[in-house]
Amino acid sequence: MNQRSPSVSLHVSGCFALFTRPEMKVERVSYDVITPSAARGVLEAILWKPQMRWLIRRITVLNPVRFSSFKRNEVASKIPSTFRTWARENKGGDGFYADADRAQRNAVLLRDVAYVVDAEIELTDKASPDDNLNKYTEMFTRRVEKGQQFHQPYLGCREFPAAVRPTDGSEHPHKDLLGEHDLGWMLNDIVYDDGKPVEPRFFRAVMRDGVIDVPALEAEGVAA
Numbered sequence: 001m002n003q004r005s006p007s008v009s010l011h012v013s014g015c016f017a018l019f020t021r022p023e024m025k026v027e028r029v030s031y032d033v034i035t036p037s038a039a040r041g042v043l044e045a046i047l048w049k050p051q052m053r054w055l056i057r058r059i060t061v062l063n064p065v066r067f068s069s070f071k072r073n074e075v076a077s078k079i080p081s082t083f084r085t086w087a088r089e090n091k092g093g094d095g096f097y098a099d100a101d102r103a104q105r106n107a108v109l110l111r112d113v114a115y116v117v118d119a120e121i122e123l124t125d126k127a128s129p130d131d132n133l134n135k136y137t138e139m140f141t142r143r144v145e146k147g148q149q150f151h152q153p154y155l156g157c158r159e160f161p162a163a164v165r166p167t168d169g170s171e172h173p174h175k176d177l178l179g180e181h182d183l184g185w186m187l188n189d190i191v192y193d194d195g196k197p198v199e200p201r202f203f204r205a206v207m208r209d210g211v212i213d214v215p216a217l218e219a220e221g222v223a224a
Contacts, residue, residue: 013114017155045153051127058118173210
């Protein structure tokens with residue numbers, strides 16, 4: 001078994017969030033709370049190295065779950081991964097104009113969200129003998145305290161930035177979140193093979209007194 005670091009915590013908040021349910025592809029509808037894969041994305045915006053990976057262990061929901069409906073402008077076409085691909089596919093064309101490819105879609109967003117994300121660091125097979133868990137744990141802690149980021153963390157979509165800060169121990173779920181709430185099947189994360197996505201994994205998310213325990217991807221009860 002690979003070695004894993006002690007748990008680290010991060011306070012994540014924002015005015016709006018959109019963690020799109022995969023069954024809602026046209027009209028976007030958010031999950032009730034942040035997904036583990038989205039939480040991993042926030043952590044990777046602060047610290048990511050090929051020698052390590054983030055494992056989300058627990059999500060604590062601090063604010064009541066509230067939704068708002070918005071109409072958003074989107075483009076209908078998928079953007080190629082590289083400019084070279086776009087240029088090859090549009091050889092001889094006049095270019096891309098967003099106004100001519102625009103579509104209005106409704107979206108059901110979360111508003112006024114706040115979470116505490118607990119995660120562990122695991123070394124990958126790309127780690128060298130000089131790499132160790134304490135090194136990356138301390139690096140992450142310093143970067144959070146100094147506000148250093150590789151890019152702006154976001155809450156599901158890039159137009160919804162996330163504010164991050166260290167936890168101080170005073171964070172507690174709102175009283176409206178007490179009790180047990182079955183949130184249904186939720187995306188845990190994507191399984192990768194040689195850097196390529198292979199399959200999504202889902203788990204039955206249950207929030208108990210505002211806390212969601214996230215199973216490992218290989219754990220029983222995590223469905224492909």
